[in-house]
Amino acid sequence: MMPYFKFGFFSVDFSLVVAFVIGIGFGFSLERGGFGNARILAAQFYFYNMRVLKVMFTAIVTAMLGLFYFSWIGWLDMSLVYATDTYLLPQIVGGLLLGIGFVIGGYCPGTSVVSMSTGRTDGLIYVLGMLFGIFVFGEVFPLLEGFYNSTYMGRVLLPQYFGVSFGMVVFLVVFMALGAFAAGEWAEKKFAKKGRIAE
Amino acid sequence: MVSLTRFFSKKEKLAEGKTFEPKPYSNPYLVGVGLGLVLLAAYLIMGRGLGASGAASTLVAVTVSKASPEHAAKNNFYKEYLGDENTNPLKDWLVFEVLGVAVGGFLSGTFAHRIKRTTEKGPNVSIKTRLIYAFVGGAIMGFGAKLARGCTSGQALTGGAILNLGSWAFMLAVFGGGYIAAYFIRREWL
């Protein structure tokens, strides 16, 4: 049965080796996608290069279909896959801040690491800024703790929240993503101008 | 004649030696499938997804507790990342994963000749302005990521694939915040 780690197939020490290898795959994919480049990431928000949307939703659809079919075959116990508990309001407010920071800084935490390791100075400065932001958060945490723990909903997945079957949500997400890709391709053509980086 | 120019261009490439042109980025959909498979592997092997900001938080928590152990011990946020005293907090899954991310990014960049000491910026801003923006953006992002209990990797990507309610709400908020902010700071990028 998978996930292997939760069934004790290997030790915590070995899990760190797994972490490193998976991290390499993650970083490799991000760089291949052009996510080590702030201009490409920012372009998402001006519609002329929709790589972020394409890569992210393709990845979500791939992994989601994988999870669905692996648990359908019976190889994976989905209830053991970790999902963060939902704290609705802090997550929405945090998400808004994150979006603003994304456009201003040009990276998100994962891509900034790739950017830094491929020699970008702005990536390095971004990482320092992020560490500073986390430090500030840590320092004001006692004041924020109430809000941070508000609107707690536990482990809620979309199918159970909407009361529909897992397959239904998978179906909707797949077709929503395909629609978004079509719209993205259209937007790229419409907003593309000379001098801007395309593919 | 055509063959001659071809010959010369070939020779030129050879003469350039090691300074290869950076290859264009790969097809986004194929990259997406690759990234999705990496994420799926993390789920199947470890029962957890990817992450990034968690490692940074561990780093911050460790630094703070090195500087002032009592101060860190009083704070629930730092305590969460320091864990119990028996294990080194840096011996953490996410810390090793992020080290892998740096290595993986470097490898991919090397193969595609995209390693370059430069600053990515829009045409209308100075490097100094861009770096200030990067720091400020990073700080806002770090703060927001902690409030939301995760960043684009840990929440949007990982939680998105497992259809986590909070992660989808988070993802919509990220795009919403991004598009609103994009209008106001368009000078930085356009």
Added chain:
Amino acid sequence: MKELILKLSTPKKLAIVAAILGMFALIIGDPTNSNKISVNAKALALSTIKDQDKIDVMTLADWLIKGNADYALIDLRNEKKYSEYNIPSSINIRMEDLLSSDLMRNQKILLYGDDDVAAAQAWFILKSSGFKGVYILEGGMTAWKDEIMFPKLSANATPEQTASFEKAKQVSLFFGGTPQIVSGSESSSAVSMQKAPAQSVPKLTVPANTKSSAKKKKEGC
């Protein structure tokens, strides 16, 4: 047909695969019903032979004294009883919350209730949900109180009984219990019945659930 497929670009092929898989997912509905389980009854039955799944209170006391902590000790009784007295290092989890708790499938889990019944029910719930190392504390809290907290020695005991009582006394004192020698040869049960209300369970010296307060680092980002 073949030409048509060959002519499509890779992203379009991927899109078609995703669409097909998505539609199948809609037909399949729920891949698993996590509350409906299939149990290998034979394997379960076999595991009960030789009492492999039971731990007696003396063994547990021994582990606690030695500081052996490779198991999670779960108290299945209600909160009131738990807060009155519990075995050191135990965590209070109600039976209905067992599956939603953060117990791991590969963890060694030792269960106890007032007696064996609750523990046996919980044992089956966990076993059938794929937890591997699930054990029952034999006799539950009753046995813990009788044998560890208030061990008794009848006055006309054999030398072997006395010897083992000496050991039990040490153990009992470690946990703050009161070992006693039942005097006379009359019905010892009657004596202990009278005595029972007078014995107040010692106040906890070890803070309750020390184990869970040692925070496990969270898995999230």
